[in-house]
Amino acid sequence: MPTDAAFFTPIHVQVLAALLFGLGLTAALARRDLFIVLMGIELMLNAVNLSFIGFARSHAGSASTLGQLAPLFTIAIAAAEACVALAMVVLLVRQQDTVDTDARSALKD
Amino acid sequence: MDPAPLLSLLAPLLLALSGGLIALAAEPFLARVRKHQVLPWIVAVACIAAAFAVALAPNGQAYGMLALDAARRWLMLTTLAVTAVAVGGLQASLDRDRFPGGESYALAAVAASGVLLMIMSLDALAAFVGMETAALAIYALVGLRRQRPESGEALLKYLVMGAVFSAIFLYGVALYYGATGSTRFGAPAVAGREALFALGASCMLIGLAFKLGAVPFHAWAPDAYTGAPVAVTGLMGAIVKLGAVALLGSLWLGLAASDGKPVRLDQAVPPVPGLRSALLEPLALLLTILAIASIVIGSFAMLRQSSLRRLVGYSAIANAGFLLLPFILPFRDAAIDLSALWLYAVAYALATAAALAAAAAIAGPDDAGDNLSQLHGRGRQFPLYGAVLSVCLASLAGLPPMLGFLGKFAVLGQTVAAGGWIIALVALIAALAAAAAYLYLLVQLWAGTPRDEQPLALGGDALNRWGSAAAAVLLVALLACPGLLPSSAAVAAPTAASSLSAPPPGGK
Numbered sequence: 001m002p003t004d005a006a007f008f009t010p011i012h013v014q015v016l017a018a019l020l021f022g023l024g025l026t027a028a029l030a031r032r033d034l035f036i037v038l039m040g041i042e043l044m045l046n047a048v049n050l051s052f053i054g055f056a057r058s059h060a061g062s063a064s065t066l067g068q069l070a071p072l073f074t075i076a077i078a079a080a081e082a083c084v085a086l087a088m089v090v091l092l093v094r095q096q097d098t099v100d101t102d103a104r105s106a107l108k109d
Numbered sequence: 110m111d112p113a114p115l116l117s118l119l120a121p122l123l124l125a126l127s128g129g130l131i132a133l134a135a136e137p138f139l140a141r142v143r144k145h146q147v148l149p150w151i152v153a154v155a156c157i158a159a160a161f162a163v164a165l166a167p168n169g170q171a172y173g174m175l176a177l178d179a180a181r182r183w184l185m186l187t188t189l190a191v192t193a194v195a196v197g198g199l200q201a202s203l204d205r206d207r208f209p210g211g212e213s214y215a216l217a218a219v220a221a222s223g224v225l226l227m228i229m230s231l232d233a234l235a236a237f238v239g240m241e242t243a244a245l246a247i248y249a250l251v252g253l254r255r256q257r258p259e260s261g262e263a264l265l266k267y268l269v270m271g272a273v274f275s276a277i278f279l280y281g282v283a284l285y286y287g288a289t290g291s292t293r294f295g296a297p298a299v300a301g302r303e304a305l306f307a308l309g310a311s312c313m314l315i316g317l318a319f320k321l322g323a324v325p326f327h328a329w330a331p332d333a334y335t336g337a338p339v340a341v342t343g344l345m346g347a348i349v350k351l352g353a354v355a356l357l358g359s360l361w362l363g364l365a366a367s368d369g370k371p372v373r374l375d376q377a378v379p380p381v382p383g384l385r386s387a388l389l390e391p392l393a394l395l396l397t398i399l400a401i402a403s404i405v406i407g408s409f410a411m412l413r414q415s416s417l418r419r420l421v422g423y424s425a426i427a428n429a430g431f432l433l434l435p436f437i438l439p440f441r442d443a444a445i446d447l448s449a450l451w452l453y454a455v456a457y458a459l460a461t462a463a464a465l466a467a468a469a470a471i472a473g474p475d476d477a478g479d480n481l482s483q484l485h486g487r488g489r490q491f492p493l494y495g496a497v498l499s500v501c502l503a504s505l506a507g508l509p510p511m512l513g514f515l516g517k518f519a520v521l522g523q524t525v526a527a528g529g530w531i532i533a534l535v536a537l538i539a540a541l542a543a544a545a546a547y548l549y550l551l552v553q554l555w556a557g558t559p560r561d562e563q564p565l566a567l568g569g570d571a572l573n574r575w576g577s578a579a580a581a582v583l584l585v586a587l588l589a590c591p592g593l594l595p596s597s598a599a600v601a602a603p604t605a606a607s608s609l610s611a612p613p614p615g616g617k
Contacts, residue, residue: 044276055287063290
């Protein structure tokens with residue numbers, strides 16, 4: 001039976017993080033539902049956290065500590081961003097009773 | 110770089126932030142009319158106090174996290190000046206519209222403190238915190254007029270794209286950390302992780318190119334600029350660019366040096382030879398292509414615009430291109446010098462913020478009258494604002510007695526010196542097209558009389574009159590004393606110079 005370290009190498013973590021990031025990016029750019037778009041953004045930020053933690057295992061000493069600390073910053077900022085984004089959703093739904101992003105396309109040249 | 114007391118570096122940031130927090134705390138206790146009389150002054154005084162703190166703080170770095178040098182000092186002073194001017198513009202337009210809330214002034218101060226953190230930071234993680242502090246405040250400012258649907262649409266587009274590109278920047282930071290074991294700018298890559306290093310640096314560059322509004326990450330800019338209140342358009346156009354160019358400069362000079370030392374923005378850095386061909390040359394080529402595309406697309410699209418804010422949006426794209434031109438690498442043995450970038454950024458930020466603060470005062474109820482036809486003849490009606498707009502637009506167009514001329518001259522001169530004279534020629538032709546758009550706006554301002562019969566109402570605008578006039582005077586006056594302007598210390602090869610100037614052993 002493989003040990004924990006051999007089973008879960010840093011490269012596996014990075015591949016998973018990259019996949020999650022790509023999934024989040026696709027959802028944020030391609031979907032029309034506002035909530036899915038915001039969830040995609042959250043997924044991107046969480047993929048970055050995973051990437052930081054994965055890299056922390058491949059560094060030693062204080063360099064490793066930095067990688068374990070960085071996600072705390074990301075989590076705090078992602079929470080703040082979600083606050084503003086959800087306030088925006090409330091504002092948009094009050095103006096126009098839909099969460100479809102394509103319904104907002106009045107501004108153009 | 111010498112160590113400096115942390116508090117002296119943090120003081121400007123804390124002063125700007127506390128100005129915002131005081132304004133936010135005072136807001137509920139003021140009557141609707143008093144909000145627009147009192148709060149802008151609190152923020153403006155905080156900005157002036159923070160500017161004094163910037164001027165008095167010593168050069169140096171603290172904990173490898175924050176730093177101050179001549180170029181950063183210039184960018185920070187400009188950020189604070191621009192915020193005070195934009196707050197004046199906000200006061201004029203919100204007081205005129207009897208806007209019910211006074212939170213916008215506090216948000217402007219918070220955005221300024223975020224940008225100050227971006228400019229000072231030596232660490233990508235600190236820079237990200239500053240970037241998001243500024244961005245979250247500016248999202249709220251863009252959606253300020255909650256009743257107007259175009260404002261909500263601009264907020265939606267800006268927030269979603271901004272959050273996506275912030276995440277891309279942060280992923281770049283994570284990859285950069287994986288390659289170097291540090292999030293500091295200028296950290297060298299661990300052996301064997303050069304590809305990760307290049308990928309991380311590229312993701313960070315893409316995130317910052319979005320903040321600048323460079324093609325192909327520019328689609329949000331005209332819409333976000335058009336939906337925002339006029340004074341907010343000036344604020345976001347100016348300070349977000351200042352923060353983004355400071356980060357681009359830190360990242361670039363850090364990549365060039367790769368010695369793990371704190372990055373000084375006011376110093377010319379000779380690139381490490383191996384890195385230059387492996388990493389800097391492909392990235393510089395990419396940035397050059399983005400620069401030319403931005404200049405051409407932005408400048409020529411300006412000719413078709415009828416709304417002032419949309420015109421400024423495309424002008425922001427064109428100027429993002431000019432801000433990327435200094436990243437063209439110099440010839441093989443020369444040092445990378447970004448002083449032209451700082452000069453151009455200062456000139457652009459001052460002119461944009463003052464022009465839109467002046468325009469905010471004369472844009473009519475709800476800022477709905479910022480079309481070129483509605484601005485017809487306003488210069489004669491309001492000579493001060495007309496004069497401020499004239500000076501600022503002339504500076505943006507790059508006409509000689511203004512600072513914008515010096516900025517364009519420095520950037521294009523550097524491009525030619527680096528062997529890119531065809532690029533400079535293309536940029537110059539596009540700049541002429543942009544100048545035509547600015548001058549057409551000037552003709553509209555001064556030719557004839559306003560078409561509407563009833564007089565245009567003005568709000569309380571004492572701060573706006575003083576602020577935008579002071580910025581316009583600065584645009585001319587700074588040209589007269591070039592010794593004050595940002596320039597790089599001529600330290601091409603610091604190790605060689607110091608070994609020459611040091612007394613030989615046993616010489617005394």
